[in-house]
Every structure is written in C-alpha cells, then in structure tokens.
C-alpha cells in the first residue's frame with residue numbers, strides 16, 4: 001500500500017526524473033554515441049571515485065504502440081527474460097503493491113569484469129497531463145534498494161537509477177472512426193545511471209555500454225511492437 005516506507009523515496013525519485021525529462025538534448029553536455037533511425041543514444045562521461053558512472057540518455061519514437069503499453073512491458077518482470085539479453089536470472093523478492101515490486105536480477109558476466117547483480121524497486125506510474133505544458137506520461141523507475149530476501153551472491157552489486165518515460169501521440173482520424181495502431185506514436189525517453197559497484201576497466205565499461213544500450217533499446221521496443229500487434233490498444 002502507498003503507506004509503505006518506500007513511497008517517500010519513490011515519489012522523490014519520480015519527481016526528479018520528471019524534472020529532468022525532456023526530449024531536447026543539450027549537445028554541449030551529452031555526447032551522441034549511437035543514432036539509428038528514430039533512436040538516438042547519448043552519454044556523459046562521469047566518474048565517481050575512479051568508477052565510470054556515465055549517465056546515459058536515449059530518445060526514441062516508436063510507431064504503433066502507446067506509452068502505457070511500452071511501460072507495462074518494461075515493468076512486467078514475467079516477460080523481462082524475453083527481451084533483456086544480458087540477464088541471467090531474475091527473482092521478485094517482494095510485491096510492494098500493484099504498481100511496485102522489488103526484484104533481484106543477475107546479469108550475464110561481461111568479460112573481463114566480475115559478474116554483476118542488481119536489487120531494485122520497480123514502480124510504474126501514469127502522470128495525467130492537464131495541458132500541453134504538462135503532457136500525459138507513463139513512467140517506470142527502477143531504483144536500487146536493499147532487501148534482506150536478496151541473497152548475497154558472488155556477484156558485485158550495481159547501484160542504478162533508471163527511468164523509462166513515454167508520451168503517446170494519437171493522430172485524429174478524418175473519418176472519426178476509433179483509432180487504430182497506425183494512428184499511434186510513442187515518444188520514449190530512457191535515462192540510466194548505473195554505478196557498476198566494484199572496479200572494472202573504464203575502457204571495457206564504456207565499450208560495453210556503447211554496445212549494449214542501443215541493442216537493448218532496439219530489442220525491447222521491437223519486443224513491445226510484436227507483443228501488442230494483434231491486441232487491443234492499451235491507452
């Protein structure tokens with residue numbers, strides 16, 4: 001229930017991501033590392049006590065789906081192994097409420113680094129827009145947390161703060177008929193702050209992020225497109 005002690009943190013993290021969301025990327029600050037069609041991926045080079053913690057930001061535009069659908073599948077742990085290619089295992093350690101779960105997942109080892117795992121709360125939220133200044137958005141935040149049911153493992157624990165924020169554009173039909181998927185466009189913003197935990201070679205980490213984030217975003221959005229193609233639209 002929303003009286004759960006986590007909600008203070010959840011509300012603060014959500015507010016922060018809304019504050020920093022925005023489709024305009026300040027080129028002076030963000031370095032483009034990948035552009036493919038509508039998908040553009042950026043990073044900022046940042047280190048915290050010798051650790052690479054490059055913030056990552058990506059924007060994408062996906063036809064034929066809604067932001068609610070994209071966030072639903074990003075949040076739904078039961079399908080995560082189907083689209084997250086770098087995952088070895090995932091385990092839900094607590095269902096906090098119908099919009100928040102706590103997950104423990106292990107990532108496949110990335111040579112030559114030690115294998116990593118993550119324990120995080122994952123919260124899905126619809127932010128109703130009331131005018132063009134505050135658009136209607138769906139958002140999922142994945143934020144590292146501790147949990148006594150998350151088994152200590154051989155893995156190095158990463159610290160992460162990830163947000164998927166979506167806006168849906170519906171082009172009105174001239175014939176006044178109900179919208180179909182051709183009328184839908186989902187504008188996606190993905191922001192990830194991942195501290196890899198223990199030491200890892202900076203050049204290796206930067207190469208991994210540069211390779212894996214575009215792959216993950218492409219594979220995930222393709223997964224949602226396929227999963228929703230023959231289903232009624234979830235607005």
Ligand SMILES: O=S(=O)(CCO)c1ccc(-c2ccc(C3CCCC3)c([C@H]3C[C@H]3c3ccccn3)c2)cc1
Pocket residue numbers: 084086105107110113116118142158160162192194196200208209212213216
């Ligand atoms: O968007 S999510 O919330 C989706 C839920 O899974 C997310 C995405 C990515 C990560 C993550 C965390 C750590 C690493 C590294 C750090 C040193 C060695 C492993 C990587 C590396 C494996 C690379 C990677 C980058 C991007 C996407 C997937 N794989 C990724 C965590 C959560």
